[in-house]
Structures are given as C-alpha cells and as structure tokens.
C-alpha cells in the first residue's frame with residue numbers, strides 16, 4: 001500500500017462532541033445528521049462487504065444513541081457497542097495488515113463516535129436512575145403525608161407538605177432544573193438529600209407509632225396489631241439502611257395504621273373494664289331504691305341536709321350527712337363544703353364528657369341514686385387535716401371514701417353513703 005495515501009484524503013472530520021439533549025432523543029430527526037454522512041463515507045471507503053457490515057454496525061451504534069431514550073435501550077446499546085467494538089478490532093487488524101490507511105482513519109473516527117456514545121449512554125443511564133430516585137422520593141413523601149399506599153397513582157408531592165417533609169418541593173424543582181441541564185452530578189446530590197429527609201421522616205413516623213402503642217400493650221398484649229407494629233418498625237429501619245424510600249414510607253404508614261388499631265382495641269378494652277368495674281361498684285341493683293331509675297329520681301323523693309339546701313340525697317343519706325356535718329363542724333368550726341350530690345342522667349352524661357376517665361358510666365353512678373357527694377374545702381385533698389379526719393370518722397355516720405377512690409381512680413373528694 002502507499003503510506004503517503006494516509007494524508008491524501010480529506011482529514012476525518014473531528015467528531016463534534018454530541019449534544020446530549022439531541023442524543024437523548026428529545027428532538028426527533030435531529031440525531032444522526034452528521035453520522036449519516038459518516039456512514040456513507042465509511043461505506044465508500046471500505047471495499048470489503050463483510051467489513052462494511054462491521055463498520056456500519058459501529059457507526060450505527062454511534063447514531064442510534066441519538067434515536068432512542070430509555071434505560072433499557074441505553075443498556076442494550078451498551079451491549080451492542082461492546083460487540084461492535086470487538087468486530088471493529090478485527091477490521092482494524094485487517095486494515096493494519098493491508099496498510100489500508102483510509103479505513104484506519106475512518107475506523108478511528110467511528111471509534112471516537114462509539115466512545116462518545118458510550119459515555120453518553122452511561123450518562124443517560126445515570127440520569128434515568130437519578131430521575132427514578134426522585135420519583136420514588138415523591139411517591140414516598142406522598143405515602144407518608146396521605147397515609148395511603150398507592151404505587152399506581154401518578155406520584156405527586158402533596159400540595160401542603162408536613163414539617164418533616166418541608167423543602168422537598170424546592171429540592172425536586174432543583175433536580176428537574178439540573179436534569180434538564182444534563183447536570184446529573186448536581187441532580188444526584190440533591191436527590192440524595194431528599195432521600196435522607198424522607199427516610200428520617202419515615203423513621204420518625206415509625207418511632208411515634210411505637211411510642212403510641214407502648215402504653216396499650218399492657219392492656220391488649222395479645223392483639224395481633226401490637227406485634228405488627230414492632231415488625232413494621234424494624235422493616236422501616238431495614239428499608240432505611242438500603243435507602244429504600246418507598247419501602248420505608250409504606251412500612252411507616254402501616255405501622256401507623258397498626259398503632260391506631262391497637263389504640264382502638266385498648267380503648268375498647270379499657271372501656272369494657274371500666275364499665276364492668278363501675279357496674280360492680282355502683283351497680284344499678286346495689287344502689288337502687290324506691291323503684292327509681294338511676295338519674296331519674298323525682299325531686300319529691302330527694303331531701304336536702306339542713307346545713308345545705310342545694311344538696312339533694314336520699315332521705316337517710318341526707319340525715320346521716322347532717323350528723324356527720326355536726327361532728328365536722330365541732331372539729332373545724334365550719335360546715336362540710338359539698339360541690340355535687342344527686343346527679344341526673346343528663347348531668348352524668350355531661351360529667352362523663354368533661355371527665356371521661358374519672359366519671360362512672362352514665363346510668364351507673366351512685367350520684368344517680370342520691371347516695372354520693374363530691375366534697376371540697378380541703379376534704380378533696382387527701383393530705384389535708386380535713387380529709388384525714390373524715391377518713392377516721394365519716395364511717396361512723398355511714399359515709400366512706402370508697403377503696404376504689406383511693407386506688408384505681410384517685411377521687412379523694414368522692415364520698416358515698418353506705419348506711
């Protein structure tokens with residue numbers, strides 16, 4: 001061959017650094033403009049048909065990079081490129097052996113195109129990955145905020161982000177700007193921060209759920225949701241360790257739901273225990289008298305003690321309270337202060353509303369039988385001299401601060417007439 005011929009043909013066009021936007025396939029028709037010319041040149045330059053096929057595949061790969069977009073396509077292109085490269089080496093070796101300078105030059109040009117396209121494809125794979133991570137953050141944030149898990153919904157950031165997700169919208173905007181500018185490095189860094197924020201929020205949700213059930217576990221230890229909460233909290237931690245934002249968000253929301261179910265079960269159980277305890281303490285039958293209905297005793301059937309006309313009680317309880325008051329007055333120089341006595345059913349309902357944990361189930365209170373008083377003026381303080389005196393002497397007059405009011409519910413003010 002003629003060594004001089006190497007310089008005799010037009011110098012291979014330098015491969016212009018391909019526009020990433022064009023190669024990303026966003027602009028139909030744009031890609032391949034200059035490579036098409038390159039293909040023709042190569043085909044003209046390579047006389048051997050079998051070599052033509054190989055060179056064509058090298059150039060086609062470089063061109064195809066601009067025709068498609070998508071993670072799978074890009075990955076496939078990398079595989080095709082690798083194969084084309086192997087073939088190109090064979091062509092190159094043949095060209096070297098036959099001193100075919102023009103083919104060598106064109107092959108070098110095609111190789112540069114191929115390398116650029118490979119870099120481009122790798123960059124595109126990376127950008128798809130970044131965009132995918134951002135989408136996952138959006139879905140996780142939406143899951144955490146709405147408390148629902150719907151992977152099929154078009155993921156969108158909630159319009160109003162909760163405090164622990166604040167700023168995700170601005171970060172997402174920065175990711176979009178960076179990706180549009182092909183700046184994967186910036187996009188990746190911002191997405192990394194978003195992921196950490198969502199994972200922290202998911203972990204906070206989970207630990208809140210665990211805290212919520214802590215007090216309920218003793219009430220409903222066998223509840224299946226109680227064990228589920230623990231499992232789900234562990235799952236959130238595992239997902240966080242592998243930056244699985246969606247897994248973490250879904251497990252956190254599920255933990256939340258399980259905790260709510262546990263709280264409801266515990267609340268039902270507490271109400272059941274309280275109501276049966278109240279029934280045992282203030283049972284309708286035990287307190288019932290005169291054919292009356294608890295909380296619906298006619299005023300004519302009730303009496304006031306002589307020292308306080310606002311107080312209403314069963315007649316014997318009112319008389320006993322008068323006698324107790326006389327002794328109290330001798331000791332302290334003043335009357336017993338009564339805050340509340342007979343309580344109608346309506347009043348029992350409103351008391352229950354105001355003091356749900358203290359008041360008895362409506363219709364079961366001894367106040368509804370005119371057999372209980374709530375005392376003030378010091379007696380309501382268990383440490384006071386008045387309360388101590390009452391504890392020592394009231395029973396002599398048939399009045400007691402019941403055992404339950406000293407233990408399971410603390411009501412030093414509540415006294416009942418036991419005759």
Ligand SMILES: [Zn+2]
Pocket residue numbers: 367372373374413414415
């Ligand atoms: Zn009371």
